Amino acid sequence: MIEVKSQEFKSLSERYKILNIPILRGAITLFEVMIIGIKTLQWSADKAMEDEEEKEIAEGKKEKKSDKKAGMSTLSAILTITIALAIGIGAFMGLPLLLATYVFDIETQALAFNFVAGIIRILLFLAYVWGISFMKDVHRLFQYHGAEHKTVFAFEDKVLLSPANVQKFTTFHPRCGTSFLVIVLLISIFFFSFVDAIVLMWLGKINLLIRLATHLPLVPFVAGLSYEALKASAKKVDNAIVQALIYPGLALQRITTQQPDDEQLEVAIVALQAALGEDLKDELAAPPEVKSEILPVTA
Incomplete structure (x- = not known):
């Protein structure tokens, strides 16, 4: 049985x-999606633990407990994201700047410095994604990611959504969070080169502390700029420049998306049905047994 939790959401x-x-x-x-993602992953993990606990109770290995854990609050999700962002910014922003400053003698060369820092950042990111892909739970998450892409492709191609039909499509989709992250990494090289050039003109010097003080506050701006680039690319997927821009993201999806099984495709199909509601009802093949939970509109 697939359990669905639905909640109407309207962006700020x-x-x-x-x-x-x-x-x-x-x-x-980006920040809203991160909050939703963290809360959803926590809800999914809680459900998985409940299923495992029920299995152990049925086998007589564990006694049933009366108390039930509450879901993650928005405040808890924000705190989790804040900690994750602090670690991520330290690893993927601070460390590349530190290495580029003390390993290479190019501190006052704006473009060269940010190109080197950008390459270090990309290599660290690739190593991180590749490393976590060997974890069992992450590999399964990447399978669901692949199921999501296949289902979206099938829906866009107006194909009846059944595991057999959806399985025929590729797991590589141009409008993906993976592509977004790659675009962020690439745009940051040129954007921060421009920022450093302005700082050098105004101050006549630049160092690690100045770069941290100017780069870190502008990370949301780079993310917003990358979002607009990805959004624009969706309208011109046949353009050669756009294809070149999204190709690295598609290549990285060889890691971040994996081939799903039919049960995972069923979950992806039902999730799309829940997300789009009645607009999708007539397009779906008969879904598996589904238990739905509809929550109030988010504040």
């Missing part, structure tokens, strides 16, 4: 027009 950028401007809306959307 949709609720307040002043926030719906290019770049700003991208930064806001």
Whole structure:
């Protein structure tokens, strides 16, 4: 049985027009998606633990407990994201700047410095993604990621959504969070080169502390800029420049998406049905048994 938790969501950028401007809306959307993602993963993990506990109780290995854990709150999700961002920024922003500063003698060369720091950042990111892909739970997560892409492709191709039909499609999709991250890494090289050039013109010098003070506050801006680039690329997928921009992201999806089984495809199909609601009802093949939980609109 597939258990579905549905909750209507409206982005801040949709609720307040002043926030719906290019770049700003991208930064806001990114943070909102991270909150939703963390809370959803926690809910899924809790359900998996409940299933395992019920199995152990049925086998007589464990006694049933009356208390039940509450789901993750938005505040807890924000705290988790804040800690994760601090670690991520330290590893993928601070460390490359540190290495580029003390290993290479190019501190005052804006483009060369950020190119080297960018390459270090990309290598660290690739090593991280490749490393975690060997973890059993992460590999399964990447299978669900592949199932999501196959299902979206099938829906866009107006094919009846059944595991057999969806399985025929590829797991590589151009509008993906993986492609977004790669675009962030590439844009950051040129954007921060421009920032460093301005700092050098104004101050006549630049060092690690100045770079940290100017680069870190601008990370949301780079994320928003990358969001707009990815959004624009979706409208011109046949353009040679756009294809070159999204190719690295598609290549990285060889790691971040894996071939799913039919049960995982069923989950992806039902998830798409829940996300799009009645608009998808007539397009779906008969779904498996589903238990739904509908929550109030988010604040």
